[in-house]
Amino acid sequence: xxxxxxxxxxxxxxxxxxxxxxxxxxxxxxxxxxxxxxxxxxxxxxxxxxxxxxxxxxxxxxxxxxxxxxxxxxxxxxxxxxxxxxxxxxxxxxxxxxxxxxxxxxxxxxxxxxxxxxxxxxxxxxxxxxxxxxxxxxxxxxxxxxxxxxxxxxxxxxxxxxxxxxxxxxxxxxxxxxxxxxxxxxxxxxxxxxxxxxxxxxxxxxxxxxxxxxxxxxxxxxxxxxxxxxxxxxxxxxxxxxxxxxxxxxxxxxxxxxxxxxxxxxxxxxxxxxxxxxxxxxxxxxxxxxxxxxxxxxxxxxxxxxxxxxxxxxxxxxxx
Numbered sequence: 296x297x298x299x300x301x302x303x304x305x306x307x308x309x310x311x312x313x314x315x316x317x318x319x320x321x322x323x324x325x326x327x328x329x330x331x332x333x334x335x336x337x338x339x340x341x342x343x344x345x346x347x348x349x350x351x352x353x354x355x356x357x358x359x360x361x362x363x364x365x366x367x368x369x370x371x372x373x374x375x376x377x378x379x380x381x382x383x384x385x386x387x388x389x390x391x392x393x394x395x396x397x398x399x400x401x402x403x404x405x406x407x408x409x410x411x412x413x414x415x416x417x418x419x420x421x422x423x424x425x426x427x428x429x430x431x432x433x434x435x436x437x438x439x440x441x442x443x444x445x446x447x448x449x450x451x452x453x454x455x456x457x458x459x460x461x462x463x464x465x466x467x468x469x470x471x472x473x474x475x476x477x478x479x480x481x482x483x484x485x486x487x488x489x490x491x492x493x494x495x496x497x498x499x500x501x502x503x504x505x506x507x508x509x510x511x512x513x514x515x516x517x518x519x520x521x522x523x524x525x526x527x528x529x530x531x532x533x534x535x536x537x538x539x540x541x542x543x544x545x546x547x548x549x550x551x552x553x554x555x556x557x558x559x560x561x562x563x564x565x566x567x568x569x570x571x572x573x574x575x576x577x578x579x580x581x582x583x584x585x586x587x588x589x590x591x592x593x594x595x596x597x598x599x600x601x602x603x604x605x606x607x608x609x610x611x612x613x614x615x
Contacts, residue, residue: 332359334543337553338535342605347528351535354519354528358536361518367453377450378511379436386436387451387465388458395423395433396468403475406492407482416506417495428517431581435514437469438476439507445473480504498576500590501569508570509577512537516581526582531609533581537574538605541567558601561594568593575608585612 332355339351363382367375377383386392402419405411420430440446448470450456457463480489490498493506502509512533519529542555545564561568572590579586588607596604 328359331362331364332356334552335359335532335535335539338539338555339531341555342535342602342609343531350525350528351531354524354532355535357522357524358515358519358532361515361522365450365454367450375446375450375453377447378439382432383436383439383447384456384458384462386433387469388462389465390461391423392433392437392465393461393468395420396437396465396472398423400468400472400475403472403479407475407479414492415496416493428514428521431510431514431517435507435510438473439511441473441476441504441506443474443477445470448473495580500572500576502573502576503566503569505570505573508537508573511577512574513577513581516578518581520582526584527611530578530582530584533578534574534608537578538571541571541574542601555601555605558599559597561598564597565594568597587612 332352335358336352336355339348339355343351362378363380365377365380399416399419402411402414406414416434417430420434421427424430424433440448448466451466476493479492489504490502493504494502494509498509515536516529516533519532520526524532543549543551545551545556545559545567559568569590572593575588575593576586578584592607593604596607
């Protein structure tokens with residue numbers, strides 16, 4: 296998750312700072328909301344017909360509110376980002392989270408020792424939290440950055456956020472759990488079959504180890520649906536968040552900040568297209584939408600046209 300929004304905020308910071316030469320600019324809460332809503336909302340204009348523009352932009356605004364982002368900017372080249380800030384702090388402050396993380400850590404250790412070949416992150420989380428939306432929330436928020444950097448944990452330290460005894464325990468447990476996840480990702484045997492361990496077993500295709508590309512859109516679409524956003528717009532807004540990041544970061548400059556690439560070569564952007572596919576599956580699962588496109592479709596279609604590929608992703612399946 297941190298890559299999805301950290302890079303966007305980096306670009307937004309540069310965009311908003313242009314023309315300012317005195318004190319170092321900063322992104323205030325209203326700035327973050329407005330800029331992120333505008334950047335993702337711009338994609339509503341790219342891909343949707345006029346009658347759906349207003350509902351799409353309204354759904355994006357509600358989604359950005361749910362995201363509840365914060366960014367610490369120590370200097371012009373460094374950004375420390377967190378999403379779902381208040382929900383994240385609440386989760387870390389709960390004894391329920393302590394039991395969950397301890398169980399997850401133990402189950403992953405057992406898998407590595409060959410004692411639990413049927414381990415699955417999603418099934419374990421569902422067993423703890425019972426409800427699908429709550430389970431997706433827990434995974435999306437706690438594992439919004441599964442890299443070694445663990446920026447959402449670093450954020451707590453840099454922001455000097457302190458909490459109760461459970462908060463401090465869970466912060467350490469979360470760091471340890473993510474380290475174990477990375478050990479499993481890198482483990483030679485798991486490298487070939489980590490998908491059945493960290494994603495719902497029903498998913499098709501081949502996905503990357505960046506699980507937040509799936510779980511964040513899944514939680515967002517599910518949450519928006521609960522808030523009363525129509526299913527198609529909950530799906531669309533969540534999908535566009537992931538797509539915006541992927542398209543903006545296609546190159547190292549800012550050429551795709553306000554426009555999207557005409558096409559993506561699937562050989563050059565294999566990893567990126569898999570992450571787009573993960574976001575498509577996650578956003579759809581959150582609203583129980585039928586997914587009719589396979590990974591091969593994305594590879595073939597992006598080679599020809601980004602616009603037509605995205606339109607096909609947004610089009611309602613005939614049997615939905």
